[in-house]
Amino acid sequence: MYATRYNPATDINQIKRSLEGFNSFLDTFFEKEMVPKRADFIPAINTREGDNAYYVEVDLPGVDKKDIDIDLQDNTLVISGERKATQEDKENDYYRVESIFGKFERRFTLPEDADVDKIDAKSSDGVLEITIPKKKVVVEKPKKIKIK
Numbered sequence: 041m042y043a044t045r046y047n048p049a050t051d052i053n054q055i056k057r058s059l060e061g062f063n064s065f066l067d068t069f070f071e072k073e074m075v076p077k078r079a080d081f082i083p084a085i086n087t088r089e090g091d092n093a094y095y096v097e098v099d100l101p102g103v104d105k106k107d108i109d110i111d112l113q114d115n116t117l118v119i120s121g122e123r124k125a126t127q128e129d130k131e132n133d134y135y136r137v138e139s140i141f142g143k144f145e146r147r148f149t150l151p152e153d154a155d156v157d158k159i160d161a162k163s164s165d166g167v168l169e170i171t172i173p174k175k176k177v178v179v180e181k182p183k184k185i186k187i188k
């Protein structure tokens with residue numbers, strides 16, 4: 041019989057592998073529970089700032105403008121709506137939907153200089169364009185006061 045030297049790192053590594061396997065099992069279990077019942081649609085958004093306004097462009101192909109809501113809540117611009125399934129193929133042995141559909145919501149905190157009373161929105165060719173004008177800031181020139 042050979043004498044072997046005890047190495048605690050071997051036992052620790054074995055315990056670590058066992059725990060990783062158990063954590064992996066738990067992750068897959070909870071992943072299955074948290075999968076949504078349908079795929080939600082997340083539109084692509086471009087934002088930019090101009091000299092006089094902020095601009096938000098939302099790609100919403102196939103979404104009718106009556107299915108889009110734009111709200112202002114506590115200085116937060118909320119864009120929400122729903123993209124409905126348009127093309128479905130149902131046969132006896134298969135079911136196919138190629139476009140992603142579902143409800144969506146995007147939120148943007150507006151800067152302090154945004155003029156919320158003059159926000160404008162247009163929808164054209166599947167793109168929602170929101171213009172948020174900047175408040176005009178009047179810079180007063182320094183005034184000299186004479187001492188009497």
